[in-house]
Every structure is written in structure tokens, then in C-alpha cells.
Amino acid sequence: MPSHDLFGAEEQTLASAQELIESGRFADLADGKLYAALVKDYQKLLRATRRLMRLSDRNEEQLNALTQEQRRANEIIAEKNKELESLSKKLSKYLSPQIYQSIFTGAQNVEITSNRKKLTIFFSDVVNFTETTDKMESEDLTNLLNRYLTEMTNIALEHGATIDKYIGDAIMVFFGDPESRGVKEDARCCVRMAIAMLKRLRELQTEWLELGAEQPFHLRIGINTGYVTVGNFGSNDRMDYTIIGSCVNATARLEFHAETDGILIGHETYALVKDEVNTEEHEPIKVKALPNPCAVTRCWGCTTTWLARDPSSARSRTASSCYWI
Amino acid sequence: MTEFYRPVFTALDEYLGALGQGSCRFDFELIYLNSSSAKAVMMLMDKLEAAAAGGATVDIYWLYDKEDDTMQELGEEFGEDLEAAKFHLEKMAG
Incomplete structure (x- = not known):
């Protein structure tokens, strides 16, 4: 108006x-x-x-x-937030959930930086994977491998592991970073996880044989506890959140020396889990690749390594040089 | 609002009281005015107009942003009431 x-x-x-x-x-x-x-x-x-x-x-x-x-x-x-959320959800699949969370909550910076921490490290490998899957079609092999990794990853996440990487059929995870329940509990969680993985693997054997694998899958697992350097490694354009150190190399060697469907654990891990699992002494293992023999001795608890196995088997060997879980 | 403008009114009264036949310049440079402030501006204009009517040389500059039509129109309206004081409506550069 x-x-x-x-x-x-x-x-x-x-x-x-x-x-x-x-x-x-x-x-x-x-x-x-x-x-x-x-x-x-x-x-x-x-x-x-x-x-x-x-x-x-x-x-x-x-x-x-x-x-x-x-x-x-x-x-x-x-709208932009929705797009970013969808994108970040996709990108999160390429990261361990703990690393993703710590980055997105701001607890961790995305920069080249590292810390020294005492972690429990886990390596696993499918025994003779290449030979076992040699005659399988590529698509079947992809399905089988993805199913295996999915199952193992689920168990790892249930136990609070940080998944470092997959290397073909090999899995590398660690406990104690970015979140830790204490060194002892981290080690126990890791061993419990390994046992759960072996148990699940046996359940999956039938399925995989039906997919075309000529032989059942078997795992070798190595676990070790010790100081490592953990953090972002790489360049500012491309970095990996991972761990490095002699203890990591030693764990890989433990895995290499583990028996089929067995878990070989280092002395420090043994000391942290011995009241929870049955073990059997194993003869000492020397790690050739390590340049400093003293470090090897400390990391391996001087002389002893331990072989671990599913407690449900109720086996408890009494041999003088190895321990079975 | 009254509390906010009271010191301004007091200062202006004291200044104009001492100005006598002298000259002064008053600049307004505003980006927003609510109704109460608009009334306060009119009261300031009245004081300046009264000083000019009393013999002082008073120049009032209303400076506004070149893209602010509201401030330009307000300046034009305020200027209409002035007879003794000289009103200048100026667009600010940049």
C-alpha cells in the first residue's frame, strides 16, 4: 500500500x-x-x-x-556435504577404520610424522596360495581371495586390530595404535584374533573347495610384540600409515617359520599372553636380514620363540623348545 | 539505544554551543540503520540545522557506498529537511 x-x-x-x-x-x-x-x-x-x-x-x-x-x-x-560424505565413505574403504576415524576426528594430522610405540604385530599368509589356486579361473580366484580377506578383516576389526595392508593373500595388522588397550591387552587381543581366524578358516574350507580350490587353505601366522616406528611414511602427495622397524621384520620371519595352521609368537608376546594360552617352546630363530644382532636378541627375548595353536584342540606339548597354544 | 546516543548528543551539544559563528563539518558514513538509529540521526541533523540557523557555517556530508541504494535514498530524504545547513550527498569510491 x-x-x-x-x-x-x-x-x-x-x-x-x-x-x-x-x-x-x-x-x-x-x-x-x-x-x-x-x-x-x-x-x-x-x-x-x-x-x-x-x-x-x-x-x-x-x-x-x-x-x-x-x-x-x-x-x-x-548438497556439498552430502557429496563429501559419500566421497569420504568411498575413500574410507582404502584406510583402516581406526586410521580413518583418527583422521576425521582430527586426532591425527595427515602429515609425514611418526612415533615410536610398543605394538603387537601380526603377519599371516596362505600356505602355497599360488600353487593351490593355480588352476582356478581368474574370476573365481578373485572371489575366493576377496571372501578370504573379507572374513579375516571382519575378525580383525572385531578384535580391534589396525589393518596395515594386504599383500596378495598376506595380511599385516597391528595392535596398540592409534588406539591401545595397554600393551598386555593388545597382545592378548592379537592372539585371540589369530585363533579366531584359524577357526573361521576351517569353517570356510568346504566353501572354497566347492569354488574350485584343489586343496584346503592353510595359514601361517607370526605375532611379535616390540617397539616400532609408527606413522605416515611416503611423500606429502602419497603416504601410507604403517609401521617399520626390526620388530616388524622379525614378525614376518616368525610367520615364515610358523607351521601350517600354526601361530608362532615372539618371546615378549609370550610373556604377555602365557597365562591365557597353552604354549610350547620352539627352537630359536635367527633373523638374517637384521643388521644389528643385539637388536635381534632383545626383540626375540634372547633365545626363545613360541608356537601357538587353537586352544580348542586342548593340545599341550611338552617338548623343550616350543610352546603350543 | 538512548544510552548509546546520549554521549554523542552531549558531545555535539557542547561542541555546537561553543561554535558560535564558526564553521564545522559533520560526516555520516553508515552501512545500516534501524528505526531507532534513523530517529537519532534526525535528531543530530536537527541540532546541526539549529546551529546553522544560529549563524554557524555547517556542512553535513552523507557518505554512502556506491552500491547501497538504501543509504543513498535515506541521505536524499534527510537532506530535504535542511535549510540552513549545507548538505552534501557523496558516493564513496571503491
Whole structure:
């Protein structure tokens, strides 16, 4: 509604007042001047009122425009967030869930940095995987391998492992970073996980044989506890969150020397889990690749390594040089 | 709002009271005005206009952003009320 319509009554009052001044009805000059001054003030007041009303309308208009603009911006932001969320969900598949969480919660920076920590490390490998799957079609092999890795990964995550990497059919995980339940509990979780994996593997044998594998799958597992360097390695453009150190190499060697469907654990791991599992002493293993013999001795507990196996078998060997779980 | 403007009114009253027949310049440079502030600006204009009517040389500059139509229109309206004071409506560069 135009302002002259809103102020029609006031305009009418002013017009009447103006007519009164011009009619010369004020005999007293002082009264006339006083009345004219009042009319002038009334005019001014009316102008101010109109001005304030226009200003108020303009401000409201601007506020509405800003609100709409903000709403559109919010919609765009929500859409972008959705896209980012979907993208980050896809990217998260390439990371261990713990690493993903620690990056996305801001607990960890994405930069080349590392720390020394005492972790329990796990290596597993399918015995004679290449020979076992040699005659399988590529698609069947892919299905089989993915099924195997999925099953093992589920067990690893259930036990709180950080999955470092898959190397073909080999799996490397560790416990104690980025989250730790304490060195002892980390070691126990790792051994429990290994036992659960062997158990599940046996359940899956039938399925895999039906898929075309000529022989049942068997695993070798090595577990070791010790200080490693953990963090982001690589370049600023491409980095891996992983662990390095002699203890890691030693674990790989333990896995190599483990018996079929057996778990070979280092001395420090043994010390942390011995009251929970049955073990049997195994003869010492020397790790050739390590440059510093002293470090090897410390990492391996000087002389002893331990062989572990599913406790459900209730086996407890008494041989002098190895321990069976 | 009254508390906010009271020191400004007091300072201006003191200044204009001492100005006599002298000259002064008052700049307004605003990006937003609510209704209360608009009333306060009109009161400031009244004080300046009264000083000018009393013999002072008063120049009022209303500076507005070149893309701010609202401030330009407000300046034009405020300027209409001034008779003794000289009103300057100026667009700011950049």
C-alpha cells in the first residue's frame, strides 16, 4: 500500500490546518504564528514517521533477501556435504577404520610424522596360495581371495586390530595404535584374533573347495610384540600409515617359520599372553636380514620363540623348545 | 539505544554551543540503520540545522557506498529537511 494512502488522514488534517492559516481567521498574530509553527512541526513529524516506516520496510526487505540467500547457501552446503560424505565413505574403504576415524576426528594430522610405540604385530599368509589356486579361473580366484580377506578383516576389526595392508593373500595388522588397550591387552587381543581366524578358516574350507580350490587353505601366522616406528611414511602427495622397524621384520620371519595352521609368537608376546594360552617352546630363530644382532636378541627375548595353536584342540606339548597354544 | 546516543548528543551539544559563528563539518558514513538509529540521526541533523540557523557555517556530508541504494535514498530524504545547513550527498569510491 503506498504511503500516501496510509497517511491519508494525516494529509487531510494538514490540508485543513493549512486552509485555516490561509483563511486569515486568526485575528491575533501571535496565535497565528504559534498555530503555523505547530503545523510545521506536525509536517516534520509526519515526514519522520514516513521515513522511519520506509526504512523499516526496506530493512525487512533486505532481511528477507538475506534469509533467502542464506537458505540457498545452506542448501548448497548441505548438497556439498552430502557429496563429501559419500566421497569420504568411498575413500574410507582404502584406510583402516581406526586410521580413518583418527583422521576425521582430527586426532591425527595427515602429515609425514611418526612415533615410536610398543605394538603387537601380526603377519599371516596362505600356505602355497599360488600353487593351490593355480588352476582356478581368474574370476573365481578373485572371489575366493576377496571372501578370504573379507572374513579375516571382519575378525580383525572385531578384535580391534589396525589393518596395515594386504599383500596378495598376506595380511599385516597391528595392535596398540592409534588406539591401545595397554600393551598386555593388545597382545592378548592379537592372539585371540589369530585363533579366531584359524577357526573361521576351517569353517570356510568346504566353501572354497566347492569354488574350485584343489586343496584346503592353510595359514601361517607370526605375532611379535616390540617397539616400532609408527606413522605416515611416503611423500606429502602419497603416504601410507604403517609401521617399520626390526620388530616388524622379525614378525614376518616368525610367520615364515610358523607351521601350517600354526601361530608362532615372539618371546615378549609370550610373556604377555602365557597365562591365557597353552604354549610350547620352539627352537630359536635367527633373523638374517637384521643388521644389528643385539637388536635381534632383545626383540626375540634372547633365545626363545613360541608356537601357538587353537586352544580348542586342548593340545599341550611338552617338548623343550616350543610352546603350543 | 538512548544510552548509546546520549554521549554523542552531549558531545555535539557542547561542541555546537561553543561554535558560535564558526564553521564545522559533520560526516555520516553508515552501512545500516534501524528505526531507532534513523530517529537519532534526525535528531543530530536537527541540532546541526539549529546551529546553522544560529549563524554557524555547517556542512553535513552523507557518505554512502556506491552500491547501497538504501543509504543513498535515506541521505536524499534527510537532506530535504535542511535549510540552513549545507548538505552534501557523496558516493564513496571503491
